[in-house]
Amino acid sequence: MHTVLGTRHGGARRALLLRGCRIAGEAAAGDERDILVGEDGRIASIGHRLEVGPDVIGVDLRGALVSPGFVDVHQHLDKTGVLKFTPNPSGTLQGAREAFARYARQAPEDDVTRRAARTMERCLARGTTAIRSHINVDKDAGFNGINALARLRSEWADRLTLQLVAFMTPHPNQDIEWLEKNIDAAVEQADAVGGTPAVAEDPMRYLDILFAAAERHGRPIDLHLDEHLNPERPLFDAVFERVRRFGLQGRTVLGHA
Ligand SMILES: [Zn+2]
Structure with a gap:
């Protein structure tokens, strides 16, 4: 299990892209989606293969279950x-x-x-x-x-x-x-x-x-x-x-x- 604890790098917060998540309670088996977490720590968008800028930190979660805390x-x-x-x-x-x-x-x-x-x-x-x-x-x-x-x-x-x-x-x-x-x-x-x-x-x-x-x-x-x-x-x-x-x-x- 991964716990994504924050996006603080060098003092400034950066956005995070969680790739290939299976979302608890929503995704059918095998349905993997990306979750974009904004600089404010909140979920900005969820979708298939989201395109993001170079500033965003990518985390490969391929197939991992993602749930609320x-x-x-x-x-x-x-x-x-x-x-x-x-x-x-x-x-x-x-x-x-x-x-x-x-x-x-x-x-x-x-x-x-x-x-x-x-x-x-x-x-x-x-x-x-x-x-x-x-x-x-x-x-x-x-x-x-x-x-x-x-x-x-x-x-x-x-x-x-x-x-x-x-x-x-x-x-x-x-x-x-x-x-x-x-x-x-x-x-x-x-x-x-x-x-x-x-x-x-x-x-x-x-x-x-x-x-x-x-x-x-x-x-x-x-x-x-x-x-x-x-x-x-x-x-x-x-x-x-x-x-x-x-x-x-x-x-x-x-x-x-
Ligand atoms: Zn007790």
Whole structure:
């Protein structure tokens, strides 16, 4: 797969001619067309064997599929590439959570930046141009992850659209007061509010804190819901009631359900 990242040569932008493309969703098998990308980075024309001037850079894509950039709606860029630092002999989800919390407590801030940037680079090289990432904010990670990713979001803005979910992570025996005290500062840097209500000691109070913050800051909600195997305690109804109460219809995503 090729990803055409830009046309900047010697400081000035130049037009690009992508030759012999099979366009996703449009071309019949074997139908190859050229795509002319203008100096402004936008598609100027599509056709068979386009004639262009000598200033245009040609890229031979003969037979390659050309599609819009991929959108990845669920990543954890603060946790990418930590497997070797976070052994989890129990093999359980809770074991993994604790291993990451231990690691996050001592990881320097530039460590998140390095790991996240490397994964973003790989995603971009394989065609992903937009990512929504959940970033832990809790007593262990503090604001390390969200600060680092907020900087990357602006540094990468012309290549990759990054959306950050302030993921207010509750841990067993962790008082909810820390999350409540720090949620505004976290959400100010984020594009959405998230968390894992099933893990909170008081899921109802926790959900109220998240939804109230989303309403205060005008942000959507993106939760990891019912990340457990107990059919006796699903939280969907509690979430739906709050979606209505806080007016977040159409702005709520439930994942890991
Ligand atoms: Zn997740």
